[in-house]
Amino acid sequence: MKWFKRILIAVFSLALLGIAAITAAYFYVLPELPDVNSLKTVQLQTPLRIYSSDGKLISQFGEKRRIPVEYKDVPPQLINAVLDTEDARFFEHKGIDPIGIVRAATILITTGKKSQGASTITQQVARGFFLSNEKTYIRKIKEIFLALKIEKALTKEEILELYLNRSFLGNRAYGVGAAAQVYYGKYLNELTLPEMAMIAGLPQAPSAANPIRNPTRAIARRNWVLSRMLEKRNITEAEYQQAINAPVTAKYHGAEIDLYAPYISEMARDYMIQKYGEEAAYTNGYNVYTTISSELQLMAQDALRNNVFNYDQRHGYRGPIKQLWTDTPLNQDDIITVLAKVTPMQGIVPAAVLDVAEQQATVMLTDGSKMTLEWPGLKWARKYITDKRQGLPPKLASDILQTGQQVWVRHNGEFWQLSQIPEVSSATVSLDPFDGAIRTLVGGFSFSQSQFNRVTQAKRQLGSNIKPFIYATTLEQDWTLATIINNAPINKPDTRQGTAWRPKNSPDIYGGPTRLRVGLAQSINVMSVRALRHAGLDNTINELVKFGFDAGDLPRNESLALGSPSVTPLQVATAFNVFANGGYLVEPYFIDHITDGYDNVIEQASPTLACSPSDNEEDPSNHDQQDSLNDDPFAAMNDELAQLSAPKDTQADVAAQLDYTHEEEGELICNRQNARYAKQIISEQTAFLITDALKSVIWGGGDWSKGTGWNGTAWRASKLIKRHDIAGKTGTTNESRDTWFSGFNPTLTSTFWVGFDDHGRQLGRTSWMANGAPDQISGTEAGAKTAGPGWNDFMNQALKGTPEIIAEPPKGIVTVRIDLETGKLTRRTDHTTAFEYFVEGTEPKEYVREIQEADEIFIDNSAEDLFQ
Structure with missing residues (x-):
């Protein structure tokens, strides 16, 4: 009994000391603990995205690739993979896992090494948003108290959503949504089980052990995740065996650009930086919806490039890029190495001439493939002399090319042909x-x-x-x-220029x-x-x-x-x-509306309209407004598209509010509330x-x-x-x-x-070409x-x-x-x-x-x- 009493007193004393230590630690770090309620309105660093009017992604700007996802949109098996790997008792504990802490303490006592194994997902959220990654006791104490406060402020689903969206997963991908796109070019709901397991295993070593940089190590980590899922009975033995034998299909996928229109995206990027500043523009998840029609834009790009090619070709061929060999041909690997150093441009790719026949030539491309340029793709290439003079039309391929030359080729939509980089704009x-x-x-x-x-x-x-x-x-x-x-x-003559004109x-x-x-x-x-x-x-x-x-x-x-x-x-x-x-002189504009990271419209265009008010055309006050709005038709663009800054609650969708009709007399009437009418400058x-x-x-x-x-x-x-x-x-x-x-x-x-x-x-000028169209x-x-x-x-x-x-x-x-x-x-x-x-x-x-x-x-x- 005496020893038992002593043990009880010792345990009670240690408990009091522990409580006192915890209390002292809490009040010690309390002044330094941030307000966890800020997590409710946290702004994840999300890149700027530029879209066409029909929702096609034109461009993406920002250092971090992030595609925020809601908890309800994450596949259940991906959630299981993450929890089984990182925090199996996540939905049971209150922010800290006592069992995990005991395990970490045991490792510390027995090995002398500090372990991160005790950190729950809630603790990792606390560390990721508020603390550094340094391994100190004071940081760990702050992490524990922050985790407890986070559990009181947020639901489990909200905490897990923050974790899934913020974790760095390699290759500039932050969050599981971005990782699915970067590694597999997929949306989350398209991922297979082994792909979900691969992503779930990335937080441990995202840079060194991702499937692109180190596939062997990544496979081992993936299979360990799958074994945890099997152990927790979230997958069957058959699913486990099939998944661990699946090959690595990951490769780098850039932003999934639907429409390549760099000039308009640069205009939008510049506007956002001028309006919101570079840091906010690149990290606040803004989405800029331009007025560009994706279908028409592609037509315009093709028409311009084809027209430039046609001008360039009728003025003659300016010759090869350089001579790669004369007598002794380079081997295939050396040719590929040389060609790989040349950047293609608008479908024009480098090639090496391997053989020249009577009216055709064989060339090798950067990937080592060989193709034949037939006479229709060669006969245009009469010699360029000056912008006003061209040589005689060629009769043989040897009049144009020699073996060993490095040249440009392109596919014109019908066949491959000899080409060159146009100089005209x-x-x-x-x-x-x-x-x-x-x-x-x-x-x-x-x-x-x-x-x-x-x-x-x-x-x-x-x-x-x-x-x-x-x-x-x-x-x-x-x-x-x-x-x-x-x-x-x-x-x-007019003599205003100083000479008789x-x-x-x-x-x-x-x-x-x-x-x-x-x-x-x-x-x-x-x-x-x-x-x-x-x-x-x-x-x-x-x-x-x-x-x-x-x-x-x-x-x-x-x-x-x-x-x-x-x-x-x-x-x-x-x-x-x-x-x-x-x-009517209408103001040109290129941004229809802008949304924030939560898809709220923060700017909406209010364009001037080429029509008169249907209810009171002769209202003098309206004409005064027209004059003030249209002194400079480019004011909106020169002043950072000032017309976009109207409050969103007074700016409904423009297209939905336009209603053009023709009366029997043919007069155009535009029926719209709060319309801005363009100034009529000619009758x-x-x-x-x-x-x-x-x-x-x-x-x-x-x-x-x-x-x-x-x-x-x-x-x-x-x-x-x-x-x-x-x-x-x-x-x-x-x-x-x-x-x-x-x-x-x-x-x-x-x-x-x-x-x-x-x-x-x-x-x-160009001369008529006998063998031309x-x-x-x-x-x-x-x-x-x-x-x-x-x-x-x-x-x-x-x-x-x-x-x-x-x-x-x-x-x-x-x-x-x-x-x-x-x-x-x-x-x-x-x-x-x-x-x-x-x-x-x-x-x-x-x-x-x-x-x-x-x-x-x-x-x-x-x-x-x-x-x-």
């Missing part, structure tokens, strides 16, 4: 005419080659793309599409008095200059500013009429949108007349069977697209340094630009030949399957039959006449005389001012 952008949403944007041939976004950053001379805006200014005054303008050399036509041909419609469709230079003179230089500049061009970019001389201003493709597309939508009638004239750019006019037919500059578009609701305008600058094609139909506006980044380099392009490069084919290709694909929209003249437009030579009224109905559109009241009042002397129609003395 290009850009394209497409907009929704009614709200300015950017549907496609391609800032260059290759983002890896150049990250310079030519759509928004490159200011290039506009050329004849400016002429529709010059003529629109005159139509807003007193001219009509039937106005006769003197297509003759200008004898009164006398514009010429291209080609240098003059046809005398010509209707305005024909002058615009055939892009006649002197007629555009005369239109500028009629409208007045200052008035024309003021009107161009209304279309969204910067006043500082507009020279105060008559070269303005031929497109001397330097502008960006985005500005051009925005300006052409005015014609497409009935006269609906003027927009209609210019659009109709721009259709003549494509379709021409006259009667070919009667010898009076004529082509517009973009006649190639009519051969490909074959629909009459398209309108467009070519553009070419002096010496063909910049080429443009801008056009639209009622649903889509698009601009293509082609040129060299070196402003001094001309696009040149019948429809090959030759002669001097110009808007219709160089930029036009890209636009034609894109619009043909973009509009395929959509109904042709018949244009209905707006109120105030009338049609009368005119004489094609004089623009006057006529009673004749033959091929010398046609119906023409006019704003009511501007139609001609005088009938042409049936018999009229030529000198009564056109008198060309020194008095040029007689002719408009």
Whole structure:
């Protein structure tokens, strides 16, 4: 009894001492313990993601790969694998596991080594969020008390969800959602049992023992996890045997990009950094939903690249990259080593020429595979001499290639062919005419080659793309599409540039008095200059500013009429949108909405709309608002898309609130609450007349069977697209340094630009190639030949399957039959006449005389001012 009493006293004393020690330790570390309630609102570091309008992932930015998942979405077997491995009594203990602590203490006493085996999942959450990984007693004490507090603040499911989402699992993957994607390219619910076991085993040594870096060690860890699952009866013996014999299928998977559109994703990334700061943008899990259509974007990218390839090929082959051998061939391994050092670009891959036959060649690719380049893939490669000169067409493969050369090849969609990296640049952008949403944007041939976004950053001379805006200014005054303008050399030079500037036509041909419609469709230079003179230089500049061009970019001389201003493709597309939508200048925008890491909408676009309020069109206060919103059409983009910052509760989904309808008179009405209406800068009638004239750019006019037919500059578009609701305008600058094609139909506006980044380099010319295609392009490069084919290709694909929209003249437009030579009224109905559109009241009042002397129609003395 005496010894028993002594033992009881000792145990009781030790218990009191233990309690006192624990109490003292608690109060000692209490001031340093963080508030665990912060875990309820913890922000996991999740990367920034950029999406298309239809939810396709465009890009992902951030150091950590994390795909947050909710507890209910984690497969039960993955939860079993994690718990059986890390904390089998997780749902039974209150944050600490006494059995585990005793086991760890025993190991410490017997071996002198500290063990982490006592840590529960709750303790690991405490350590991961609040503490360091240093192995000290004080850290362990803090960890225990934090775990107890966490268990009181959160449910078991919430704790486990934090653990599953935060754990580092190797290869920049944080959390099981990211690990499934990184190692297997799968969602969690697609994982197999051995794959779940592999992921569950990663927390022990994520960097050193993952299946990519060390598959042998990873298999051993996986099989141990499976044995624990078998021991806990969470899998059967048959499942265990099958799983441990499964091969390792893990390999590195990057972010699952659905749509590669780097220029628009870079714009979105830059916006987020400017708005939220770099750290928050990359770690707060923001999702940016752009206005880009994935389907249209792919079409635009293909059209631009194919057009660039076509330009590059017709100017000739610039030769191989280098000569790998001359006499003694390299062995296959050495060839592969050399080729592996070369980075492919946009489907263009390096190859080594192994053999050259009569009209074919055999090449080896980087993977060691061999292929034959047949004559159709070689015959284009006549020698490049200069941008204006090419060599003779090749007759044999040996005229082009030699054995041992390192070259570029690509698959053109039909067959493999010899290729080269293009030196010419290009850009394209497409907009929704009614709200300015950017549907496609391609800032260059290759983002890896150049990250310079030519759509928004490159200011290039506009050329004849400016002429529709010059003529629109005159139509807003007193001219009509039937106005006769003197297509003759200008004898009164403009001296504002310090020299006598006398514009010429291209080609240098003059046809005398010509209707305005024909002058615009055939892009006649002197007629555009005369239109500028009629409208007045200052008035024309003021009107161009209304279309969204910067006043500082507009020279105060008559070269303005031929497109001397330097502008960006985005500005051009925005300006052409005015014609497409009935006269409204809508602001371009590229972000529809942004959500946070919890999928809450934090920003929603509020675009300007190309329509008038349906309830009170003439409300003066509304017009004042329009003026303030549209002084600068690019204000929203230049000021970090300020229009996106409206509170989310007042910004419903834009698409759901737009309701475009056409009344019987053809007037467009937009019914929407809290709408922002774009400023109408030209009348609906003027927009209609210019659009109709721009259709003549494509379709021409006259009667070919009667010898009076004529082509517009973009006649190639009519051969490909074959629909009459398209309108467009070519553009070419002096010496063909910049080429443009801008056009639209009622649903889509698009601009293509082609040129060299070196402003001094001309696009040149090509000679006819005897063994080329019948429809090959030759002669001097110009808007219709160089930029036009890209636009034609894109619009043909973009509009395929959509109904042709018949244009209905707006109120105030009338049609009368005119004489094609004089623009006057006529009673004749033959091929010398046609119906023409006019704003009511501007139609001609005088009938042409049936018999009229030529000198009564056109008198060309020194008095040029007689002719408009």
